Amino acid sequence: MTAVEPDPDTSTESAEATCATCGVPVETDEWHPAATTTTDDGTVEIRSFCGRSCRDRWRERRE
Numbered sequence: 001m002t003a004v005e006p007d008p009d010t011s012t013e014s015a016e017a018t019c020a021t022c023g024v025p026v027e028t029d030e031w032h033p034a035a036t037t038t039t040d041d042g043t044v045e046i047r048s049f050c051g052r053s054c055r056d057r058w059r060e061r062r063e
């Protein structure tokens with residue numbers, strides 16, 4: 001019989017994000033530019049960016 005023990009590491013969430021402008025993976029463990037956007041139904045979404053220039057470009061596109 002094997003004792004079933006809860007795996008302590010299973011709940012580690014992989015906070016994966018991609019740059020909203022160019023689509024490259026963003027290391028969310030490290031500092032990165034981010035912006036919030038509100039959808040039509042009032043949901044606030046967080047956008048991550050690989051760099052400031054991508055955030056600026058994203059902002060320009062939305063205005």
Ligand SMILES: [Zn+2]
Pocket residue numbers: 019020021022023024049050051054
């Ligand atoms: Zn980017």
